[in-house]
Amino acid sequence: MTKSITSPVSVRGPADHDVRDQIVAAATEHFSHYGYEKTTVSDLAKAIGFSKAYIYKFFQSKQAIGEVICAHCLNQIETEIRTAVEDAERAPEKLRRMFSVGVQASLRLFFRDRKLYEIASSAAGGRWHAVLVYEERIQGMITDILQEGRRTGDFERKTPVDEATMAIYLVMRPYLDPLLLQHNFDYADAAPAQLSSLVLRSLSP
Template sequence: MTKTSHPTAAGRGPADHEVRNQIVTAATEHFSRYGYEKTTVSDLAKEIGFSKAYIYKFFESKQAIGEMICTNCLSDIESEVRAAVAQADRPPEKLRRMFKAIVESSLRLFFQDRKLYEIATSAATERWQSTIVYEERLQALLRDVLQEGRQTGDFERKTPLDETTAAIHLVMRPYLNPLILQHSLDYANEAPAQLSSLVLRSLSP
């Protein structure tokens, strides 16, 4: 379960150019105040003090900037989830911690920074690459936990691993996908414990 580097959103200009980071930082602050949908590249250019043409040297569109911001936010959530899983010794507890961290991290984004949450909603609606990669990486982490649980004898081995992974991922998805999350808030406090307990009972050998 080694953490690998995250792909970055498509952009122009040198990938390590500090101007790119400056644009992303300013865009994050601007989107936090005014929202993603209501902001144009011209608005960002005026805020930063660059020309719109100069910004386009580094990012091909507003969505490309949004992708970078979304990637950063989802990367933070993934890091929290991986850290929570790493703190547990046994696969069942790793699964419980994974459920809990996913819900808590997603809710923190929803409640603490609603303007940035709008970016995540746009990303999920339009199926941006950043959201696809995020879900794939967490699904891979889940698969690793399940595989470990089979090796230690904590989980059953009869069901194909990919089938089990896909099914549990669907159980987690209401708290991974921001479009579904907003309709799952009434159950958020109880969800991690109840869902993980149900899943663990189904995994018993």
């Protein structure tokens, strides 16, 4: 497994300050209309009616604002996956649902708004903190499913858990990473069932 990631997103000011929510809301709207790359902190300042210096009291950079938006999107995907997994009774079905729901949620969020998709692409390409945390949590879910499957006798026990976790994550990654997903869109319908079946056969005791 990867080392736990603890460094925070670069935000400033009181954590519960309403101004931060205003800035994020304005940024989301601007990014949706004009794109992440074309929007500047000055643009956001004009939209909210604040000075650029005031915005910098709450966020260190445009990327820090993008991190918050990206983290929100990734948290939505994670929540959908986790809910689907928890509703399944046995480990093999949990893994199948993880593949299926993960792909569906990623497609819906990353392709619903092409402008906001730019943030996800920038985040993935730049290995932003929000992306690293998301990857760590997804791998954590895989580990939990593997360990449960081993306890119930559904999965083999010879392969080191961390090795099996990373292998399964790498199989899923083309459909979770926005930079890779855009190149695998044509296979997204069939991939969850086919890949999860292949993985489950490899995990058979």
